[in-house]
Amino acid sequence: MSFAFIEAEKASFPIRRMCHVLGVSQSGFFAWRDRPACHRQQQDMIHLAHIRTAFELSNGTYGSPRMHRDLVNEGLKIGRHRTARLMRENQLIARQKRRFKRTTDSEHAWPVAPNLVAQGFAADCPDRKWGADISYIWTAEGWLYLAIVLDLFSRRVVGWATSDRLKRDLAIAALRHALAARNPEPGLVHHSDRGSQYCSVDYQARLRKRGILISMSGRGNCYDNSMVETFFKTIKSELIWPVAWKSRQQAENAIARYIDGFYNPVRRHSSLGFQSPIAFERKAREVS
Numbered sequence: 001m002s003f004a005f006i007e008a009e010k011a012s013f014p015i016r017r018m019c020h021v022l023g024v025s026q027s028g029f030f031a032w033r034d035r036p037a038c039h040r041q042q043q044d045m046i047h048l049a050h051i052r053t054a055f056e057l058s059n060g061t062y063g064s065p066r067m068h069r070d071l072v073n074e075g076l077k078i079g080r081h082r083t084a085r086l087m088r089e090n091q092l093i094a095r096q097k098r099r100f101k102r103t104t105d106s107e108h109a110w111p112v113a114p115n116l117v118a119q120g121f122a123a124d125c126p127d128r129k130w131g132a133d134i135s136y137i138w139t140a141e142g143w144l145y146l147a148i149v150l151d152l153f154s155r156r157v158v159g160w161a162t163s164d165r166l167k168r169d170l171a172i173a174a175l176r177h178a179l180a181a182r183n184p185e186p187g188l189v190h191h192s193d194r195g196s197q198y199c200s201v202d203y204q205a206r207l208r209k210r211g212i213l214i215s216m217s218g219r220g221n222c223y224d225n226s227m228v229e230t231f232f233k234t235i236k237s238e239l240i241w242p243v244a245w246k247s248r249q250q251a252e253n254a255i256a257r258y259i260d261g262f263y264n265p266v267r268r269h270s271s272l273g274f275q276s277p278i279a280f281e282r283k284a285r286e287v288s
Contacts, residue, residue, distance in 0.1 A: 060095055062268075130178065130188060130190050133193060145165070160259055186210065199216075264276065
C-alpha cells in the first residue's frame, strides 16, 4: 500500500516528494496516518511486539514454525500463516545454516570400539545414549576447540568444555562435566567418532569405570554421529559465524551463555515437538 510505504520511508525521503511520485495526495496520507487502526491492525502490532522480542532472544535464529509455537505457548491466538506474514513484512529472516568442516584424527594406534548405535539415535529416556564430538571456532587469538557430550533423547548438552589445544584432556573435561551433572546408571551407550581423544586409554577407562558401553562410528562415515554434528551446525550458524571473535575468552563466554542460557532451557527443536531439551526431559519425567 502506498501510504504504508510512505510511512516506512519518511525518515529517508520527503513526504511531499513521495506522494508526488506515487500519485497520492498529502492530505490523503495524513488522513490515513491519523485514522485509528482497525482491530486486526492493533492485534498485528501486539503480535509483532512479541515476535520481535522472541526473535531477539533467539539471536535471530527462529523461523516462523518455531516462532508460531513460541507465541501459542505464550497464550497468543495467532495462526501459522499470520506469523509468517508478520515476520516476512518486517524482514525478520532466520539465519541459514552452512556446511562445516570436521576435524577427526583417526590415524592412530588406539583400539576402536564397535558401532553399537548404528545410526539408531532414538532413546526411550534420558541417559540411555550419549553422543560426543569436538569442533572448533576461529578467533583473533587462534583456534578455540569445543568438546560436547549430547544426550540423544533430548538433544541436551550435558557436558562441554573448551581449550586452545586439541588434546584428549579437552574431551575428558567435557565427559567429566557430563558425569558429574547426570550421574548415569550403568548401561548407558557413549557414541563418538574414531578420534584419538575418544580412543585414548584414559578416556575409555573413565567410561568403563562407570559401566558405560563404548560405541564408535564407522570409518569416514559422518552420518554415524549426525545428531552431534547437527548441534555444531546449529551453534555455528546461530552464534559463531555471524561474529568476528576478538579473543578465545570472548568466544567461550558466548558459548556458555548460548548452551546454558538458551540452547538447553529455551531453544525449541522441531524434532522435540517444538520444546526445549530441558522442557522435553521434564515432560518425559512427568509422563513416566
